[in-house]
Amino acid sequence: MRMVFRWFGEGNDTVTLEQIRQIPGVEGIVWALHDIPAGEEWPLERIVAFREQAVQAGFHHEVVESVNVHEDIKLGRPTRDQYISNYIRTLEKLGQNDVKVVCYNFMPIFDWLRTDLHKELEDGSTALFFEKSRIEGIDPFELVRRINENSSLTMPGWEPERLEHLTALFEAYAHVTEEDLWENLAYFLEAVIPAAERSGIRMAIHPDDPPWSVFGLPRIITSQAHLRRLLALYDSPANGITLCSGSLGANPNHDIISMIHEFKDRIPFAHIRNVRVSANGDFIETSHRTQDGTVHIAGIVQAYHDVGFTGYVRPDHGRHLWGEQCRPGYGLYDRALGIMYLWGLWDALTQSRAQHNNPTYHVESTLTEFVHPKESIL
Structure with missing residues (x-):
């Protein structure tokens, strides 16, 4: 796996590139031009x-x-063709500049959704929290107001230009069914995937977060069956998945390990994080450690190792630790801890496989290139 780290850019992120550089094994930055409104050409x-x-x-x-x-x-809408043309031109420019994967989603109006950005955990850290009953009874306009009050930094998927037209958007989606949304996604892919292929880019859709309908809006990337249907809409390696264990893990009935084995050739990008799901459907984000949540992180990493995964991986949302003031879910400390946990699992699996394949293999053999000969020390 190839470890990467999401960064929102200078002036819009409390984490610096210098800090990210000190996290072992991180080779790339996951980025975007967040100030460019959706639909505009980059x-x-x-x-x-x-x-x-x-x-x-x-x-x-x-x-x-x-x-x-x-x-x-x-x-x-009829205007979609112009926006798709802009999207394609953006992909062409990204391909010319060595971009290999573009993550996107097809969630109406909202991106990921939470009711509390700083819910306190037992250890005193805070994390993103979803209280299902509050979403079912909350006014979405009130939710937007609270989100804006709680974040001094812009929130991905909560861009002001999108939310300022909230009333009109809800009215527009009032009669849009899931099948309508599937048809519109198919139309988008038919136009965009050939352009992605030409540009050497793999498109990677992110599952809906949480993976069920909110505020009566249709959501269609919510299950293993839906991912299977998505890949069948355009059968190409360029039509892929950002497999997010946290989004999908909010539904404890999902078998993420099975998804990795089934879709292994169509996962160019993976988000690995943990959530703890309550019996009433509430969930809170936890450390990446398997025991701290209800997502089998160790089993997920093993599944990626077993299928020979060579795609990009990033730790996803993290807790807020040690008084860190940061973008909700995107601080430095817990994501760095998460990376080291993921590397620990991965390295242990690699070591175990090497020993299994070669019974005479010893740990010392992996250290040879790092140990200076005795004469060089004297």
């Missing part, structure tokens, strides 16, 4: 500038998260 000079910034800091920039899909595309 300027080439901005893409080139970020590429140069990442390379200068010692990273690659091969994963973009996200190039957001305009609501008119999801709604199937």
Whole structure:
């Protein structure tokens, strides 16, 4: 696996590239031009500038998260063709600048949804929390107000230009069914995947978070069967999945390990994180450690190891630790801890496989290149 780290850019992130550089095994930055409204074409000079910034800091920039899909595309409006053309031109520019994967989602109006951005855990840390009963009875406009009050940084998927038209968007989706949304997704893929293929880019859809309908809006990327249907809409390696264990793990009935084995060739990008799900459907994000949540993180990492996964991986949302003031879910400390946990699992599996394949293999053999000969020390 290839470890990457999401970064929102100078002035919009409390974490620095210098800090990320000190996390072992991180080779790339997951990025986007977050100030560009959904539907607009990304300027080439901005893409080139970020590429140069990442390379200068010692990273690659091969994963973009996200190039957001305009609501008119999801709604199937006549204006969608222009927005799709803009999307394709953006992909062409990204491909020309060595981007390999573009993460996106097809969730109406909202991106990931939580009711509390700083719910306290037993150890005193705080984390993103979803209280199901509150969503079922809450006014979405009140939720937007609370989100805006609790974050001094812009929230991905909660862009002001999207939310300022909230009333009109809810009215537009009032008669859109899940099958309508599937048809509009198929239309988008039919146009975009050939362009992605030409640009050397793999599109990777993110599951809906949480993986069920909210506020009566249709949501269609919510299960293993839905992922299977998505891949069948356009049978190409460029039509792939960002397999997020946290999003899918909010439904404890999902078998994420089975998904990894079934879709292994169509997962260019993986988000690995843990959540603890309560019997009433509430869930809170926890440390990445398997025992701290209800998602079998150790089994998920083993599944990726077993299928020979060589795609990109990032720790997803983390807790807020040690008084850190940061973007909700995107602090430095817990994501760094998560990376080291994932590497620990991965390295142990690699070591175990090497020993199994070669009974005479010893741990010392992996250290040879790092040990100076005795004479060089004297």
